[in-house]
Amino acid sequence: MTGLHLLIPEYLLLAGAIAALFIERVSGREGAGAALGAVVALAAAIAAVVIGAQGAIAGGMLALDAVAVTVRVAIAALTAVYLLWLVGRGMGPERSREAVAFVLFAALGSMLMASARDLIVLFISLELATMPAYVLMGYRRNDERNLEGALKYFLLSMTTSLILLYGLSFLFGIAGSTSLVAIAAAPPAGLLGTFASVFVFIGLFAKMSAAPFHFWAPDAYAGAPAGSVAFVSTVPKLAGTAVMVNLATALVPHAPVLPAVLALAAVTSMLLGNLAAFPQTDIRRLMAYSGVAHTGYVLLALSSATPAGYAAAVFYTIAYVVPSMAITLIAAEEGTALDDLAGLVVRRPAVAWGSVVLLLSLVGVPPMAGMLGKLFAFTAAVSAGRLALVIVAVVMSVVSAGYYFRILRPIFFASRSDAPVLASSRSAAVAFSLLVAATLALGIAASPLLSYLGVRFF
Amino acid sequence: MSLLQPVGVVSFMALAAVLFSLGLYGALSRKSAVMVLMSLELMANAVNINLVALSRFTAPAEMTGQIFAVFSMVVSAAEIGLGLALVLALYRRSQTVELDAMQELKG
Secondary structure, three states: OOOHHHHHHHHHHHHHHHHHHHHHHHHOOOOHHHHHHHHHHHHHHHHHHHHOOOEEEHHHOEEEOHHHHHHHHHHHHHHHHHHHHHHHHOEOOEOOHHHHHHHHHHHHHHHHHHHEOEHHHHHHHHHHHHHHHHHHHOOOOOOHHHHHHHHHHHHHHHHHHHHHHHHHHHHHHHHOOOEHHHHHHOOOOOHHHHHHHHHHHHHHHHHOOOOOOOOHHHHHHHOOOHHHHHHHOOHHHHHHHHHHHHHHHHHOOOOOOHHHHHHHHHHHHHHHHHHHOOOOOEHHHHHHHHHHHHHHHHHHHHOOOOHHHHHHHHHHHHHHHHHHHHHHHHHHHHOOEHHHHOOHHHHOHHHHHHHHHHHHHHHOOOOOHHHHHHHHHHHHHHHOOOHHHHHHHHHHHHHHHHHHHHHHHHHHHOOOOOOOOOOOOHHHHHHHHHHHHHHHHHHHOHHHHHHHOOOOOO | OOOOOOOOHHHHHHHHHHHHHHHHHHHHHOOEHHHHHHHHHHHHHHHHHHHHHHHHHHOOOOOHHHHHHHHHHHHHHHHHHHHHHHHHHHHHHHOOOEHHHOOOOOO
């Protein structure tokens, strides 16, 4: 028994992606593809919960451990919520059925990536997750600015994919095997291990937009439709964290310098991301820099190189992508400049107050998810002896309040007469409230989730 | 030191490193999108040489590295196809493939 039936969530997404291309033609209803995709992704999330942790499957090429299961469920659930939003809002002037298919393909790639324990599977699923993103980023194909952003995103993303692949080829050389388990068990590889970790982690830092390899992110996001950014900048990052956890586990024995490298990238990301976010006036650019900063906190947790740190990194990633997606979705509805949000509290009070919850969670105010995520990340880092870094992180969290409140100012203290009249959409409203509710609920569900990940903090 | 000594894994890896560096330099410095795509292909081929050489010298019986190289070729062909589609779509709009001519997004 190879356990291939345990991949039912992945099969569901694959079937859904193909069906989404045709269902609007067959049923003749706009939005049917997105609705189908949302249902399929929800079913995949439920199936992933039911299947749970199973250990190694498919001859050891994939493994469903606690981290993989958590990330899998989170990816499928977030994809479902995103597609639910897409049912109501669509992709602007373009038809949305291809977008639904690409979103499902990217989610499928991300889910496989999180459970991959083999370099070939890892690389193929990484590409399956990134290639649809190129198309989504350039979705308005009649908009020159949009195409430029997509081309630049593509060129940089492919460069970093190849740097990562070059690192994987050295990683293969360590044990003469593509299995991560065999690589971790091989005798220390010296120079080969250092080469492998340098290239692999440069590639991963760039994919996760960690400083100093983050420079593509603000431009790429500002050139893309905000609706695409909401997906591309969040869901694949969940898989990225899981991959970093798996590769760090395999590589730390071969490259003892790796935790220090992670710590260095963490501190640069936290400083650069938080400070560069201040002068931004475009919500997509602001959220891109905020993403750099949050990746810094994730790397801080990873740099402890302990199971507690890895679990904290996974939890922090979930806690940060949920509100991040919701804020970007508001930008997709209202307009991407900060001033476009003016007077939102009068026009749409529920969204305005919801965004208060989201932003407080991103700053790290209790009792939201972000605060607990930071607490776990910092605890793991302190117990690994990185007190100085944690002090930087705490100071930077306080600083981050400054630019998150810059989003709130126009919402509450400005007015706008030329605001676009949005058609009310029940599915988009439900999707937004689900994201807000998840931000609150993750704070409460944090302890059970972390004990599932095998860590007890207090 | 004879010139006719057998070629070892280090020679192949050095060749791959040179090709990879050339490709990376080209990808970061070239102004034409088509030339950047060609530089990316060079990097992809460097990786393939590395994989095949390491496979031959560390685990010749299993051939996993060679299989990895086949997969990587397919993936990079698909990526280049997607990239050329983007370049073409942009060329139809703006009649240029020069990255410098694209001034709309700045730092």
